Amino acid sequence: MRIKYLVLLASITLCFAATTSWAQDPYFIRGDVTGDGVVDDADSTMMYAYVFQTIPPNCVLAADVDDDGVAGLNDFLYLYSYLYLSGDEPPAPFPDCGTDPTDPQPGDDCCTPPTPQGAVPSITPVGALVLVLLLVGSGIWVYRRQRLATTSH
Numbered sequence: 001m002r003i004k005y006l007v008l009l010a011s012i013t014l015c016f017a018a019t020t021s022w023a024q025d026p027y028f029i030r031g032d033v034t035g036d037g038v039v040d041d042a043d044s045t046m047m048y049a050y051v052f053q054t055i056p057p058n059c060v061l062a063a064d065v066d067d068d069g070v071a072g073l074n075d076f077l078y079l080y081s082y083l084y085l086s087g088d089e090p091p092a093p094f095p096d097c098g099t100d101p102t103d104p105q106p107g108d109d110c111c112t113p114p115t116p117q118g119a120v121p122s123i124t125p126v127g128a129l130v131l132v133l134l135l136v137g138s139g140i141w142v143y144r145r146q147r148l149a150t151t152s153h
């Protein structure tokens with residue numbers, strides 16, 4: 001009887017774990033090194049401190065403003081040009097919160113993406129496989145229980 005509940009608890013836990021994406025690319029806004037959701041003067045100041053004084057920004061991923069894979073002086077100049085000299089916008093994800101579409105780097109989320117209206121939770125392929133296996137396993141377990149019950153009478 002106890003094992004049945006343990007198996008049920010393990011199955012539910014496995015379902016939750018399997019339907020969660022483990023390797024989600026981090027969310028950020030390119031250039032928003034302060035992590036406050038907008039790219040403005042404060043980001044320029046923080047980029048300056050990062051490049052010239054090696055003070056780490058709040059969002060390291062956002063510091064690669066030109067999306068070449070490294071953060072440095074070019075990124076500060078790119079951000080400065082965008083903010084004060086009508087230069088090009090930073091590449092995506094910009095100006096909205098998102099993931100890097102070209103070369104995602106590992107890191108922590110710096111922003112929360114807006115949930116599209118009407119969106120339903122999605123299931124990962126691993127989650128779908130686990131659910132199918134649980135369904136088949138449950139069917140087999142019920143079949144065997146019924147077969148045992150009918151043969152014991």
Ligand SMILES: [Ca+2]
Pocket residue numbers: 031032033034035036037038039040042043
């Ligand atoms: Ca900012």
Ligand SMILES: [Ca+2]
Pocket residue numbers: 063064065066067068069070071072074075
């Ligand atoms: Ca860069």
